[in-house]
Amino acid sequence: MEDMNILEFEQAIAELNLEIGKLRTAAQRERRSDGEVQANALEKRRDELTTQFFARLEPWDEVLLARHKDRPYSLDYIPFLTEDFIELHGDRLFGDDGALVGGMAAMSGDPVILIGQQKGRDLKERQKRNFGYVRPEGYRKALRLMQLGEKFRRPIVTLVDTPGADPNVGSEERGISEAIAHNLREMAALRTPTIAVIIGEGGSGGALGIAVADRVLMLEHSIYSVIAPEGCASILWRDPSRGPDAAKAMRITAKDAKRLGLADEIVTEPLGGAHHDPEGTAAAIREALQRHLNELSALSPSALLAQRFAKLRGFGQFLSAPFA
Amino acid sequence: MPDWFRRRPREDQDGANDKSAPAPASVVEAVPEGTFTKCAKCGAILFTKDFERDLKVCAKCGHHHRLTADERIAWTVDEGSFVEFGNDIAALDPLGFPEYSRKLELGRSDPNGRNDGLVTGTAQIGGNLCVFGVVDFFYARLAGTMGSVFGEKFMRAADKAITENLPFVLFCASGGARMQEGLLGLMQMAKTGASVAQLAEARIPYICVLTDPTIGGALASYASLGDVIYAEPGANVALAGTRVAQQAQTQKPPANYQTSEFQWEHGFIDKVVPRKEIAITLSRTLTFFAGGIASQTETKASPVLVTPPDSPTAAKRNGAEGGH
Numbered sequence A: 001m002e003d004m005n006i007l008e009f010e011q012a013i014a015e016l017n018l019e020i021g022k023l024r025t026a027a028q029r030e031r032r033s034d035g036e037v038q039a040n041a042l043e044k045r046r047d048e049l050t051t052q053f054f055a056r057l058e059p060w061d062e063v064l065l066a067r068h069k070d071r072p073y074s075l076d077y078i079p080f081l082t083e084d085f086i087e088l089h090g091d092r093l094f095g096d097d098g099a100l101v102g103g104m105a106a107m108s109g110d111p112v113i114l115i116g117q118q119k120g121r122d123l124k125e126r127q128k129r130n131f132g133y134v135r136p137e138g139y140r141k142a143l144r145l146m147q148l149g150e151k152f153r154r155p156i157v158t159l160v161d162t163p164g165a166d167p168n169v170g171s172e173e174r175g176i177s178e179a180i181a182h183n184l185r186e187m188a189a190l191r192t193p194t195i196a197v198i199i200g201e202g203g204s205g206g207a208l209g210i211a212v213a214d215r216v217l218m219l220e221h222s223i224y225s226v227i228a229p230e231g232c233a234s235i236l237w238r239d240p241s242r243g244p245d246a247a248k249a250m251r252i253t254a255k256d257a258k259r260l261g262l263a264d265e266i267v268t269e270p271l272g273g274a275h276h277d278p279e280g281t282a283a284a285i286r287e288a289l290q291r292h293l294n295e296l297s298a299l300s301p302s303a304l305l306a307q308r309f310a311k312l313r314g315f316g317q318f319l320s321a322p323f324a
Numbered sequence B: 001m002p003d004w005f006r007r008r009p010r011e012d013q014d015g016a017n018d019k020s021a022p023a024p025a026s027v028v029e030a031v032p033e034g035t036f037t038k039c040a041k042c043g044a045i046l047f048t049k050d051f052e053r054d055l056k057v058c059a060k061c062g063h064h065h066r067l068t069a070d071e072r073i074a075w076t077v078d079e080g081s082f083v084e085f086g087n088d089i090a091a092l093d094p095l096g097f098p099e100y101s102r103k104l105e106l107g108r109s110d111p112n113g114r115n116d117g118l119v120t121g122t123a124q125i126g127g128n129l130c131v132f133g134v135v136d137f138f139y140a141r142l143a144g145t146m147g148s149v150f151g152e153k154f155m156r157a158a159d160k161a162i163t164e165n166l167p168f169v170l171f172c173a174s175g176g177a178r179m180q181e182g183l184l185g186l187m188q189m190a191k192t193g194a195s196v197a198q199l200a201e202a203r204i205p206y207i208c209v210l211t212d213p214t215i216g217g218a219l220a221s222y223a224s225l226g227d228v229i230y231a232e233p234g235a236n237v238a239l240a241g242t243r244v245a246q247q248a249q250t251q252k253p254p255a256n257y258q259t260s261e262f263q264w265e266h267g268f269i270d271k272v273v274p275r276k277e278i279a280i281t282l283s284r285t286l287t288f289f290a291g292g293i294a295s296q297t298e299t300k301a302s303p304v305l306v307t308p309p310d311s312p313t314a315a316k317r318n319g320a321e322g323g324h
């Protein structure tokens, strides 16, 4: 199983599970205990293999996990993260973007603004959600909701999961770049606590457009990247199929982001990834969110902003004179 | 009488620029030692002497060729007024990214001792003192991308504008965030965005001039945030690179797609300004803002930092805490 990627590994495990199931059924039907013993042994072996495999994930596996078709999306988590979510629609300027959802909610009784990028699961919903590519209306809706939060001093939580900002004609016409840039400036100065959680794909500026925050958390198998690995590979080597090499070179995993000081905390996922236990993953996110919100809520708006600006101004690594 | 009117690039000055700066890609196939220059767009053969006199704008088709930082400075600001700062930091290769150290090596052999494509300093335009930044697209073959040094220099230039109460004029030319620095590159969008928030808070005029190309993360951050945004004719101004855009299109793009004119048509650029008019346009713009700055000064409590009382910097200085 050494050379498999995560999807191939999952396939192998699925076949193993089928085998285990067959053994169990046969054992029950024929009332034989050795079949049961065999099944148990196989299950043990399966769990060992999974643990081993997940201990040695390649960056490309993290990409595949972050984009996994069964991975929970924002709307899968929201019911477990909050109570009384009321989705609010529209940017009050042009339209409503399905790739970005947001609204009012309560977290253990405390009101919060919740915003999330949203992909779709079946073809119809994927189209409705524009495959998670956020349009200008999405960023402007997000900003409107953030400003609502600021006005009434409600903390803001964003869930980040997008391959990127929408690059189509309509989005260029309606100022996709301006929409993101505007958000970057405004989020820096929001006078209310903000937390961004990267839950899946943190796709470049499209992700950052809702992810400038006091705290940035990353799910264990999420990625955060300056450009899609395939895009990087086609620029560097004129070969998009070298995405796995680019994924390695760009350091896009949660661990990398933490090491670079750009993620504040990694939220652990259940073995096998978030899709094996969405509710459990949500509980872990919620625990982390509440802990950080408690810390941030204790700060005055001025102290909060001072901390946030210090953080944002500190982004980067360079040498200062005198040089050795 | 402002002296921008008299100021024209001198031959000897241009010669010096040619020696010190990497040759723009457009100057190729010139017959005997640079007597002629071929227009990169229409292919017209032009006398290099005339071409330089025309500020590298093709006399036949009006194509604005890309400029080095030194050419831009020579042809925009009052002669001899540019005083450079910001070269006291140096780039690192924080990810050990393939080929990046070679590019940085190229940068270290820069004849002007510059540390990045972003060149920062103070200058006068038509007698108006300002903080002046210009991105050299050619520097170290890094396409004006934003890495850690870029972000830090941008921020320090903005800080200088704030502390010295000067407007900030920036000529943009960039391929976006620097993928060789991974997430650190992406975060320069957040950093410059935060920096512009501080400029805004201090009511320092920030004027952008978009030149070819201003794309990706550059347009989706600092380049879209000017109080006034000018652009050179025909510049590539877009979120997505042309190649990416072509792959993604579901709708046929217009002929001027992703150009200055397209962005202007859709309301994201204030004015498309031909190169020979940019100095006078900037001079007039700075004159407009100059009065405003002077009258603000009178009401300022502290002459040291131009920040409202509960801005992050002020909070740090005074230990002031705003209430909830």
Ligand SMILES: [Zn+2]
Binding pocket: B039, B040, B041, B042, B043, B044, B058, B059, B060, B061, B062, B063
């Ligand atoms: Zn021409």
